Every structure is written in C-alpha cells, then in structure tokens.
Amino acid sequence: GAGVSQSPSNKVTEKGKDVELRCDPISGHTALYWYRQRLGQGLEFLIYFQGNSAPDKSGLPSDRFSAERTGESVSTLTIQRTQQEDSAVYLCASSRVAENTIYFGEGSWLTVV
Amino acid sequence: GQNIDQPTEMTATEGAIVQINCTYQTSGFNGLFWYQQHAGEAPTFLSYNVLDGLEEKGRFSSFLSRSKGYSYLLLKELQMKDSASYLCALLEGYQKVTFGTGTKLQVIP
Numbered sequence: 001g002a003g004v005s006q007s008p009s010n011k012v013t014e015k016g017k018d019v020e021l022r023c024d025p026i027s028g029h030t031a032l033y034w035y036r037q038r039l040g041q042g043l044e045f046l047i048y049f050q051g052n053s054a055p056d057k058s059g060l061p062s063d064r065f066s067a068e069r070t071g072e073s074v075s076t077l078t079i080q081r082t083q084q085e086d087s088a089v090y091l092c093a094s095s096r097v098a099e100n101t102i103y104f105g106e107g108s109w110l111t112v113v
Numbered sequence: 114g115q116n117i118d119q120p121t122e123m124t125a126t127e128g129a130i131v132q133i134n135c136t137y138q139t140s141g142f143n144g145l146f147w148y149q150q151h152a153g154e155a156p157t158f159l160s161y162n163v164l165d166g167l168e169e170k171g172r173f174s175s176f177l178s179r180s181k182g183y184s185y186l187l188l189k190e191l192q193m194k195d196s197a198s199y200l201c202a203l204l205e206g207y208q209k210v211t212f213g214t215g216t217k218l219q220v221i222p
Binding site: 030031033035041042043045048050055056091093095097100101102103104105106107 | 144154155156157161163200204206207208210211212213214215
C-alpha cells in the first residue's frame with residue numbers, strides 16, 4: 001500500500017478482554033516496529049521484526065503481550081487480559097534497509113475501561 | 114529509551130531560532146533520527162545523521178558528534194506550526210530504532 005496501515009483506528013474494550021491490533025507495512029519494507037505511546041509521553045519500544053523473525057522482544061511489557069508477522073507482510077500485536085494501564089496509542093512503523101527512514105502508521109488508540 | 118536524554122519542554126518566540134539537544138549512550142550506534150510529532154498525530158521524519166557534522170534541510174538542521182554522544186536539532190525562523198514534540202531516536206545494531214521521550218516545543222507570538 002501507499003503507507004503503513006493500522007486497524008482498528010480506535011478500540012474500546014473491557015478490562016480482562018483480549019485485543020488484536022493489526023499493521024500492514026509499506027510493500028517491500030523488511031523491518032516492522034511496534035511502539036506504545038501513553039498520553040503525553042514518549043514512544044516506548046515494544047518489538048521489531050526483520051522479515052518474520054523478531055530479533056528483539058525486550059520491550060514487551062509482560063507475557064500478556066505478543067506479536068507475530070507473516071513473511072514481510074502483516075503483523076498483529078495481541079494483548080491478553082487487558083488492563084487499564086494498557087490504554088495508549090499503539091504505533092506501527094516500517095522501513096527498508098536501503099532507506100534510512102521509518103514510516104509510521106496513524107496508530108491504534110486503545111482504551112481499556 | 115532510557116539511554117536517550119532530551120529536555121522535556123522548551124518555549125521559543127516566533128521568528129527566532131531554537132536548538133533542541135539530545136545526548137545518548139549506546140554500543141551499537143548506526144545512526145540518529147529526528148522526528149516531529151504534532152499532538153494526536155503520528156511522528157514524521159525530519160532528519161537522519163550517521164556521520165559527524167551538520168545536515169541542513171531548509172529551516173531545519175541536525176548536528177551529530179559521535180564521540181560526544183550528542184546531537185541537536187536547530188529550527189530557524191520559527192513558525193507557530195512548529196509547535197510540536199521533537200523526538201530523538203537511535204538506530205542501533207542492524208535495524209532497532211528506539212526513541213527518547215521527546216521535547217515539547219511551544220512557539221509563542
């Protein structure tokens with residue numbers, strides 16, 4: 001696609017429910033990143049993929065968080081048993097090695113009530 | 114990221130020049146980015162430095178000193194629309210990109 005696409009754009013969920021957030025990177029981009037940004041705060045690194053492997057999962061906050069990627073395409077971030085502290089915008093970005101820029105999607109705004 | 118430091122907030126006057134500093138620590142430096150983020154929007158790319166020195170791009174310039182672990186973003190001829198957060202980010206290792214907490218810049222008339 002022309003840009004990084006994320007869905008849903010907004011999600012309100014009840015505490016304890018599971019949620020899945022989806023990211024469609026720019027076609028041909030080998031690297032894919034997930035970040036979390038709480039209101040008024042900076043970008044917190046969660047995980048990144050090179051192709052479909054994840055060299056660094058150190059940013060995932062707990063075992064309730066997991067992510068996967070199919071080939072060099074779509075990625076899903078899953079949050080199990082959501083807590084109110086998970087409320088944030090989840091930003092996905094992608095890049096390719098030859099181009100020293102990462103491009104962001106518009107984010108998925110998650111509210112846990 | 115915890116290894117990237119930036120001031121939390123800055124205020125500057127329309128038409129003036131402002132310098133936003135960033136210091137970092139890493140063993141796997143492969144480049145430094147600056148991104149702009151308006152409230153409620155996704156970050157957008159401003160600059161990338163991998164070699165020491167100044168990169169100029171219109172009203173925005175970015176400087177890097179690898180030996181000092183230091184970068185700055187220079188904004189000239191400030192406009193009201195430049196009010197935003199400015200994020201310093203490290204490219205570490207092969208492709209890992211981590212961000213500082215950002216500097217919120219307020220431009221006043």
